[in-house]
Structure formats: structure tokens, C-alpha cells
Amino acid sequence: MTPAQRAAQGVTDMPASLKDLGTLAEAGAHHADIELPPDPTPFVAALERMILIRAAEERIADACTEGLVKCPAHLAIGQEAPPVGVTMHLRKTDRVFGGHRSHGHFLALTGDLHGLFAETLGKDTGVSRGMGGSMHLMAREHGFYGSVPIVGATIPMAVGAALAAKMDGDGDVAVSYFGDGATEEGSFHESLNLAVMLRAPVLFVCENNLFSSHLHIDLRQPRDSVARFAVANDIPCACIDGNDVVEISRVAGEAIAAMRNGGGPQFLECVTYRWRGHVGPREDEDVGVKRKDDLAVWKRRDPIARLAAALIKAGRIPPRAVEDITRRLQNDIERAWEQAVRDPYPPPAALLERTWSDGGSASRR
């Protein structure tokens, strides 16, 4: 279908194939410059937050290699832009849900390095008191309502959280982050339909990194863009460059504003790529399968380097800003990591006490 044919059918912002998108065209054509808005000030902080997420995940990756972190750690290095772009428009009373690859979602909202590190180490001081590990993060005081590794499981919860927000009537919204693999789950399709029928203010954010575990989307779906499911459910949608935080922020901002004004669900497909394997720290191997050779291509689309280049070009940051910011954050990261390593594990009584609302008396009957 040509763009003109799509427009004639009333479908906008949805490519027939991601190969139509500039960002996914042949190597070399896709590190288009990021176009800054007239006031790019918020994107200096966005750059710093993206660097924080990457450096924190690199610290966790090292700990996986060292054998200190044993719980499955799904790293989102290379995918820092979507959570940072979306979070720029959120407030603490919104309700965000994630999945197995949610360190970035969590850090974008909280910046809480120690809480994340302690949790990945199973420590009592972690954000889930050491009961969850990398795959179970929560920080309700910042609006992060939980991430779990069952693929697609939190999508209907986000719909319910949005329904609750609608009942509260304060203009709060829900955000559901998931990957392209989740769009193959029934929970995803049920949730889109239910959200529309309930007119629930939930922003569905699909971080389409083209792979579910080791398997490319071309081997799992007849098309490589998933925004078509939003079209099928009459949900306003956009399919955009997921490594361009400025574009993500612009589109997410419009979608969230529409929901705060009483609108129903919105859908955002961010096309991106993860640099490490499905789980664990390795770049060269993905759950037993040798990595594809397109990693080098995608590294040239680095969301951090692209934003930095635009900000440097605009004279908003000095030429060596990324290195300087990284060095400064490394200190925070090491301090938080060392504290987490020293922290205590949960006490034995936690096992039963934390299962029931009445602190375990029920299970001792």
C-alpha cells in the first residue's frame, strides 16, 4: 500500500511495513538528525536520564557477568528513549505498568538507583523488599504500579488502572509498556477492545524491538508493525522512530493531553532495538542463538548519541557532555551499588508474613 492509498483509507501514521520508515531503511540512511523543538531545555535533562538508565544497566550487566546477580535480568540498553520521552508528560498520580524489561521504565520515573540495585540483589532494602528481583519492580509513590515477566499480563491491569482514574475524575492516566512479543498474546487483544469500550485513558506503548527472545517479528507475524491492531480497535495510534526521544515526547505528549481531557485509549508504537541478548549481559548471543549482524547498524542509531549530537549542534551542551555526565553518574552508581551489596537480605519470617494481608497469622492456622 502506498502512503496515498493509506491516507485514502483514513489510516495515518501507520506504515504497511517498517521498511517504509526512514529509520529502518538501508544502513546509512537512518541516523537522521533529531530535530529539536524551539525550546530544547527539557531534553538536556532527558539526555541525562537516558545516560543514567544505560549506565545503571551496564552496572547490572557487569554484576551478571561477575555472578553477583543471579535473577534473570532483561536489559534495555539501546531502548532508553521511549520511557524517557513518555515520562516527560507524566505526573506522580498517573499509573504505569511494565513487563520483564522494565529497568528503564522504573528509572525514568524514579531515578532510584539504590532501590533497583538492591532489588536485583534480592536485598530487604530493594523497592520490592528483595521479594521480586529485577522482574518485579514497583514505586507507587512515583506512579510505577508494577512490572512482571508474564508477557502481556499487566496490559489489562493498566486498563483497570485507567478505569479507576476515570472513576476518580482527576484527569490521571495509565501507561502500559510492552514489547512486540506481547502483541501475540490474547491479553493484549482483549485489553485493547476492553479499553475502547470502557473509554479508559490508557496509553499503550509498544516498544517494538523486532525480536521476541531470539525470534524476529518477520518469523512471528505477517507484518512487522503492530500499530495495525490499534487501527482494528479504533484506537488513535502512531508508529514512530523509537530511538528519537524528541519525536516520542511530542507524540506521547499529544496523546496524554487528549486522555487528560476525557479521551479514551491511545497507542504508540516505538520502533527500537536492544543491544544485549533477551536475558543477561551478552551482545554476541541471544538465548543460545548467535546475534544477528544488524547490531552494528542499530548502534549507529544510538538514541543517546543522536540526542547528544543535536544538543551539541544547537549549542545547548558542550561537545564532551556525554562523557562528563557519564563520569559524574558513575560515582552515584558505584555508591548506590556498594550500599546495596552491604544491605541485609529479607528475614526468614518474610516468606509467610508477606503472603497475606494479616501478616501470616492466616497461614499459621
Added chain:
Amino acid sequence: MVGRRERVTAMITSYGAAIRDGFEYLLDNHPDVFTIGQGLWSPWYVGSSMTNLDKQFGVARVIDTPVSELATTGAALGAALCGYRPIVIHPRVDFMLLATDQIVTQAAKWRSMFGGDVSAPVTIRAIINRGGEQGAQHSQALHSWFAHIPGLRVVMPATARDARDLLIASVLNDDPVLYLDDRWLYEEQEEMPAPGPVRLEGQGARVIREGSDVTLVGCGYTTKLCREAAEALATEGISAEVVDLRVLNPLDGETVIQSAAKTNRVVAVDGDWKSCGLAAEILALVAERRSNDTPVRLARITHPDAPAPTSKALERQFYFSATDVATQARRLVG
């Protein structure tokens, strides 16, 4: 004769109407309660138990849904995480299984896996439909399955009063609760006072008839069979004690164990399959916690380990009766 004053505070109510009274009480007194599920705008799906609630409380709080058990249950859980106390309705247990991930892997574990401080106060109400030639996919109970799961409370009312009060207790509790009512009990009648707040913590098994020769343990519909069997046995001079379990998780083993210590004979009666089921759990509790050296005689009555049949000839073989319970009790006593 009941005087006018008494009629206001105590009324004869059926099990189905009592469930509706529970909903009415909750929706009237708790603005954070809403109910969502398939069939809520139709009088057909849930019998007398929710008639006209949509008209009384509005379709924004009594929500009929698309055919999406998983998403509906997940949405109820999500709203529960945001300060509401939703009741999600599954008109048959069989269809609820499409939402098993949300119930077993999400709601039940939410508190534990996020550190113990976060509540998921969602109530999942499912209805057991037995017999009537409905066959293998419209007749499952599966309470033993769900009672196996730490963090998920499972309640099974056997009486009209419990049908109302355990619903209220379930919704007011801070844990996820699976509330299973039984269509074969909807016409049961009981006199009860006006509804009020009930705490689920501390609710456990109850001795509903005292006896000294044999203990009959039931839950939901089988409690009714145990009571009828006890009445029949009494005419023969056999004194049967009936224990109604009421709450299957966390299971109150103490009440059963104490009764067994008195009678030394226990018949576990369960309207589900035998293998790895609730009846086995009851007998194991008694066997391992026996306080004296007197031998305890144990028996269980369950459905045969086969899917529920459609043919009524086979249904007579599948479903047991109060007579079967009495026969088994006589064997232990004899």
C-alpha cells in the same frame, strides 16, 4: 408469628437473594466497590443473585463486558491496585479459567512479590453450575485447585447467611478472594438479621451440628448433603457432627481436628474429584495432627475421576447424594 419490629431486623431470605443483599449492602455503603463481568445487564446469567443492580446503582458501577474473561479480571485487579474494591463476575467457573493467569500468577502473588505492603483487594466471584445435562465444560467446581495457591483466599458459602456475609467479608478483605457460590443452593432459605460489616480474617470452619459418633466435613453444596445425612442418621441413633469448612484457603484445620478427636471417625465429602483434592487434604490434616493414639477411621466421598457427563443416566453415577453420605458414615460407625 414474627412481629413487625422483628421483620425489619430478621428476614427469611433465599441463598440467591442473600447474595444480592450482599451486593446491595456493599454498593450502598462502599463507594470504592464496583462490579464487572459478563451478563450483569441480563437477568439470565447469574440467577436471582444480581437482579436489577444495574438499574439501582447505574451501569458505571455495574459493568457488563465483552467476552474477555482475562482482560476483565486483569482490569479488576488493576483497579484494585488503585484504591477500588472490584468484584469481577464469572457466571461459570469453567469460563473463569481463561483468567487463571490473572488470578493465580498475578493477584495471588502481588503482595508477596512486591514486598508485602501492597494490597490487591479484588474479589473474583464464580458460580458453580452442577448437573442438568450441562456436561464437562459447564459443571466444574475446581475449588481445590485454587485453594492450593498461597495468597489467594477461597471461600465457599453453604448457607444463605454465609452467601451474603462471606461476600461482604471477601470484598472488605485486603487480599484477593475467590468466592464460589453454587446454583444448587440458590433456593436454600435462612432467617438472618440486617447486613453489616464482616471481617474475613478469623472466619473459619464451623460446627453446624454437634454429634459424637462421626464427623461429616463438607463445603458449599456438600455441607447441605452432610446436614441431610446427619438428620437421617439421627433417626437410627447415630450422632453425626457436621463441619462446614466455609473458607478453604487459608484452611482452618483446627476445627476439623478437634471434631475428629471427639468422634474418631471422619467422612470428607467434596463435590469435586478425588485425586489430589480437598477431601484428601482434610483426611491428611486429621491423620498427621491426631492428638491421641486412638485409631481414626477415615473415608472420603467425591465425584469419580472423570469429566462431568451430559447423559442423565451417567449424571446419577457422577453426583452423589445425602443417602450416599449416610451410607459411608454408617460403614465407619458400624
